[in-house]
Amino acid sequence: MDTAKPLAGLKVIELGTLIAGPFAARICAEFGAEVIKVESPNGGDPLRKWRKLYEGTSLWWFVQARNKQSLTLNLKDADGIAILKKLISEADILIENFRPGTLEKLGLDWDTLHTLNPALVMVRLSGFGQTGPLMDQPGFGAVGESMGGLRYITGFEDRPPVRTGISIGDSIAALWGVIGALMALRHREVNQGKGQIVDVALYEAVFAMMESMVPEFDVMGFVRERTGNIMPGITPSSIHTCSDGKAVQIGANGDAIFQRFMRAIGREDLADDPALADNAGRDTRRDELYALIDRWAASHPQDEVLKVLERAEVPASKIYSAADMFTDPQYLAREMFLNATLPDGKSFKMPGIVPKLSDTPGSAEWTGPALGEHTDAILGTLGYSEQQIAELRARGAI
Known part of the structure; x- marks a missing residue:
């Protein structure tokens, strides 16, 4: 355990895929939390195959999953669920970004998990939140950005709305998820170790960033429109x-x-x-x-x-552009590029750590792991013997 990091000693279970949940867990991992990423044995997180691939694996994956351990579990198998419950029973934070109701169908509803581990903080990231008429609908970051108001005001007034160049809605939701988790941990410290749910909806995460949009409409009936590169009311x-x-x-x-x-x-x-x-x-x-x-x-x-x-x-x-960043003195002085190594030994650069903490800085200890790379070691810590692990693998539970 690295006691020099602020989240050292915390155990985080990640049940997320793609962007919002994994990004939230990545931040925890960079600052010392032990993060166990649970993946399906059948291919794992789809992000492993997104964007530019190197030797068959996404370069994004090596960054998004850095400092994490990969455990493969078949959550359609009773043994897989049993293993997950053991992990959750000793975890501090559970991060998931499934569609609402998915965990409930697996018998992992909040009441069950809270009884299993009363101190658990459960971060739930979804398109529309855990309540409301849209809760059951699928919702990606693009939908959250649209419903949250961001896309309506992005672009030029004589053209249709445009997107930002990244999945900003997912990333904003991830940040709110981490903030909520830290708040819940603080509450747990002063309330007899009681955990709670952190419910983050992607559209609300974006909506929360929309500055003065609500009072301007409510008080003045003003609807902000697309204005290209200028910011009306903030000139020049x-x-x-x-x-x-x-x-x-x-x-x-x-x-x-x-x-x-x-x-x-x-x-x-x-x-x-x-x-x-x-x-x-x-x-x-x-x-x-x-x-x-x-x-x-x-x-x-x-x-x-x-x-x-x-x-x-x-x-x-x-x-x-990325090319400008790589040679910029400010980026270099702030150590915003970290040297890392791909599985074949090739060196490459990863984004640096944000934020900068003066006394307990975060770090990137290793890149995103191979699928199931830590399965045997994690199960060993849970008391499973080598023979039991082999039997679980043969049955398709891991």
Whole structure:
């Protein structure tokens, strides 16, 4: 047990597949929890075959399952369920992202699990939550992003909604799941070791990030629409194209920042204009401001634009690709790329750990394991003999 990590001593059972549940468990694993990932003997987590494959295994898998142990269990088999119950009886957290009702059909309802282990914290990630008229419906992150309001406001006003480039809804739900688990563990500390359920719906996880959308509609009847790269009510903040065709994100929406920006590009008249002294005034003239910033950026190459903005202390950035990140001094200084090794010995880089803890930092100890790699060792800790393990395997229970 690594006592230098904040979650050391906690045992987490992961019954998730793909993104939300596994990402939540990955965060726990990075910060010291013992995470046992339960997979079907028949292929395991589908994420093993998603996106770009290396020697038949997803490169994403090696990151998403890092620091985890892989245990194969056939949950359609009574022996498989019995093993899972033994694991849960001594676990601190159970993370699952099945469709609601799945665990109940397996005899693993909350009342049963809570009786088995009163201290258990159960994190349930699903499309629509464990209650409500849609609870039985399947729901992926894309649906959560759509129902939660994110996709409606993403894109340009004259075009249909677009998605972000990653499964952001699943990842946001995972973060809420971890936050909820930590809250529940704190509650357990001060309430005689009593566990509880953390119920996270993907659409609600996204909805919770939608800033002022609800009061703006309720009080003013205002429905926020797609606005491309600008943020109405926050001006100026947008993406602009430079003379070399490269883009920069400029965020000069602070009052003092805006004044520095205008002076840096030779527009002292606008820096000193009292009508532009605050955000409300700037937003009423946003078309004028964006047009002049567009013209200024378009007359200089990206490097020069960024140097001017850096000297003026105006928040700005080029739009990074993976190639940009790999050589960026800030990424390197913050150790946002970790060296790791693939099963055949080939070295590769993984994303670094977030957040940075000063005294008890997280780490990546190993990459995503082979399917069932830790089955025998885990069963051994539960008291199964080598002969019993062989018999379970022969019967298809593991």
